[in-house]
Amino acid sequence: MLRCKVVTFLLSIFPFKFWQGFLIRSHIQKCERCMSRVASRDEVEALIVQQDDVGDFRDLWPAIKSGVVEKKPERKAEFSSYWRWAIAATGIVGVFLAGFLVYNFLSQNGTILEQEGEARFQINSIRVGDEPATPFVYQPKDSDMILIWAEKSL
Amino acid sequence: MTDEQLLRSCLLGEVEEYHKIVERYRTKALAIAMNILGNREDAEDASQDTFIQVYKNLERFDFQRSFPNWFYSILYKRCLDRLRKRRRFARFYQKIKVEPSQFFSVPPANPSFSLLDKQELMKSLNPKERISLFLWANEGYTSGEIAIVLKCSPSTARVHLFKARKKIKTLLENENVTL
Numbered sequence: 001m002l003r004c005k006v007v008t009f010l011l012s013i014f015p016f017k018f019w020q021g022f023l024i025r026s027h028i029q030k031c032e033r034c035m036s037r038v039a040s041r042d043e044v045e046a047l048i049v050q051q052d053d054v055g056d057f058r059d060l061w062p063a064i065k066s067g068v069v070e071k072k073p074e075r076k077a078e079f080s081s082y083w084r085w086a087i088a089a090t091g092i093v094g095v096f097l098a099g100f101l102v103y104n105f106l107s108q109n110g111t112i113l114e115q116e117g118e119a120r121f122q123i124n125s126i127r128v129g130d131e132p133a134t135p136f137v138y139q140p141k142d143s144d145m146i147l148i149w150a151e152k153s154l
Numbered sequence: 155m156t157d158e159q160l161l162r163s164c165l166l167g168e169v170e171e172y173h174k175i176v177e178r179y180r181t182k183a184l185a186i187a188m189n190i191l192g193n194r195e196d197a198e199d200a201s202q203d204t205f206i207q208v209y210k211n212l213e214r215f216d217f218q219r220s221f222p223n224w225f226y227s228i229l230y231k232r233c234l235d236r237l238r239k240r241r242r243f244a245r246f247y248q249k250i251k252v253e254p255s256q257f258f259s260v261p262p263a264n265p266s267f268s269l270l271d272k273q274e275l276m277k278s279l280n281p282k283e284r285i286s287l288f289l290w291a292n293e294g295y296t297s298g299e300i301a302i303v304l305k306c307s308p309s310t311a312r313v314h315l316f317k318a319r320k321k322i323k324t325l326l327e328n329e330n331v332t333l
Contacts, residue, residue: 017307017309017310017313018307018309018310020309020313020316021297021307021308021309021310021312021313022309024312024313024316025309025312028316037320037323038316038319038320038322038323039319039320039322039323039326041290041291043322043323043326044287044290044291044319044322045291045292047275047276047322047326048185048189048276048284048287048288048291048292049185049188049189049276050185050292051181051182051184051185051292053185053188054181054184054185054188057184057194057198058198060176060180060198060201060202060205061173061176061177063202064172064176064202064205064206064209065169065173067202067205067206067209068169068172068206068209068210069169
């Protein structure tokens with residue numbers, strides 16, 4: 001009896017669900033005296049609206065059917081497929097544009113390098129077998145090819 | 155056919171199979187909604203919205219879990235939406251100084267004294283307590299199962315159920331009602 005009163009007091013002073021749940025589980029649910037102070041299943045069953053109380057009501061199916069056949073998911077799919085195509089097309093255009101820009105950039109840089117290379121091309125000295133050698137530079141007519149060879153100085 | 159079989163057919167686009175699910179759960183859904191909302195009109199609308207939402211979200215349903223739990227959880231949320239809407243209406247009509255009760259207290263289509271009486275008693279409970287009571291008394295749900303529907307901890311569900319039962323007992327004793 002005293003324990004029931006203590007539990008009821010503790011239940012009322014700390015409004016924390018965890019604490020209250022603990023007290024209910026640890027004492028109230030096991031105590032006949034405490035359980036007699038709450039409504040039984042029979043009392044609750046008699047009180048709540050039961051399925052039998054519902055009686056006749058409007059047929060929900062036509063409205064539900066029109067709601068589910070509204071094709072909202074399909075509309076979503078159409079919407080998403082539309083965006084998928086748009087993103088794919090933008091991606092392709094982007095790739096082409098990026099390719100064009102990269103090509104332009106590289107080709108420009110390549111030209112500059114070549115020019116710089118031609119401008120700096122020079123032979124200061126050539127040695128063959130640790131001996132000074134004579135260099136020969138030959139470029140055939142109408143060709144970008146340059147042949148370089150060295151000949152031992154006699 | 156089991157719920158799972160019917161739902162899998164629905165996922166394949168068999169809308170008519172969903173009719174069977176609706177038939178299976180509609181009375182129960184309406185009873186729960188009437189317990190939470192207290193009137194038939196709103197209960198019918200909430201049930202209808204729930205069935206539509208359930209169908210549209212079937213792809214998200216985890217077949218490892220209980221369908222009724224998932225269904226009741228959605229139904230409970232739809233009922234809360236209705237209650238919020240009703241409160242907004244009440245505030246609006248209070249502002250324009252019109253008696254709000256005539257707008258949102260729709261009597262049942264076939265009112266019976268006992269049903270109205272029950273609804274009056276149930277008004278003393280909050281929605282969580284009402285659905286906890288229904289699931290416990292009618293469906294035999296434990297605190298753990300109620301917690302899944304309410305999306306709270308079992309401890310919290312236990313408290314809701316206990317408080318509801320205690321309130322009911324107190325009311326019955328005060329009113330000297332014998333059920």
